[in-house]
Amino acid sequence: MKRLLAFLGALLISASVFAAGSDAVPDPNDTDERYVYNNTVLEIPGVGAPYESDNSVVFTAKADSRFTGIAFSFEGYKTIHPFRIRKTRDADGKVTDSLMFYILDRPKHIQSVSYRLIVDGLWTTDPLNPDKYYDENTGILLSRFTFSTTTPPETAVTKENAVRFIYKGTTGQNIYLAGTFTNWDPWIYEMRETAPGFYELNLPLPAGTYYYTYYSGMKALTDRTNPHKAYTADGRVASVITVK
Structure with missing residues (x-):
């Protein structure tokens, strides 16, 4: 039943999820990976502070910018990952809600991640995340997400x-x-x-x-x-x- 509900919900949402790039999307040949990813997208409650879901972190933002991306400290802020847009439609195909999101698979051996958002070219902290701190090494204000669980086992x-x-x-x-x-x-x-x-x-x-x-x-x-x-x-x- 859960898979059926996820599938029906995906008909209304997944076709309206897009971004300028294919970053942070599941392996199309892995049914279980697609199921977990689609279910995670379906269960996003709305725009708010980042949270854990299925060994991932879900970041959200309002869908009122031309481009929103995210860069992480563990990558040296060298890569900007684009957010995707989720549009929720009613039975008539009318858009009833929209938001932007990015799903980060938990990096190995990391208990917390520091990051910055890039909104229409402007680097900034996450306005939805109250956990911010000043990094003396870089001289900038960073947002931070700390995992509530220990690092999961890996092969x-x-x-x-x-x-x-x-x-x-x-x-x-x-x-x-x-x-x-x-x-x-x-x-x-x-x-x-x-x-x-x-x-x-x-x-x-x-x-x-x-x-x-x-x-x-x-x-x-x-x-x-x-x-x-x-x-x-x-x-x-x-x-x-x-x-x-």
């Missing part, structure tokens, strides 16, 4: 010369791990759901570089906890991890 090599594979999706799935270590057989290693929507598997592997992906049935699912990606010889997108 990583453990001290026992094994890899702890992590997948976050929806609960009740049958998730399998496949890669160069299984000759891409998607039925050898089934992951265990240790918490609702949270799957993991510890797999001993000798030193080397490995390509892998997750499967739900025959559908490939990317590892969103691992930013290292590559194309395999047959053109598929795979995650990459190295055991030393």
Whole structure:
């Protein structure tokens, strides 16, 4: 039922979400990632202070500017990420509400993020976020968002010369791990759901570089906890991890 409601809501909203760029959008081939992203967009209550949602941060702004972007301290403020516009329409297609938003996937090993907004070319703090501070190193006023939760687990090599594979999706799935270590057989290693929507598997592997992906049935699912990606010889997108 939740998926049906999200789908019906997406018919009214997702077609009206756009931006000058494809920044911060889900993998179009990953159904679960699209579901989480669309659900996050649908659940934005309105313009307000940034908040956490599904291991992401949702920033919002009024839709009264030609361009709104955001730049982060962990990137050295070198990249300006454009906000997207969400327009809500009624059954007749009439726009009843609009807002701008940006969804940031939580960076690894970071408990808080400092940032500035860029509104029609003007760099400024976030007027909707009361958490501001003066940075003596840069001499400017910054906005800050602090996560209320600890850094979530991620796929990583453990001290026992094994890899702890992590997948976050929806609960009740049958998730399998496949890669160069299984000759891409998607039925050898089934992951265990240790918490609702949270799957993991510890797999001993000798030193080397490995390509892998997750499967739900025959559908490939990317590892969103691992930013290292590559194309395999047959053109598929795979995650990459190295055991030393």
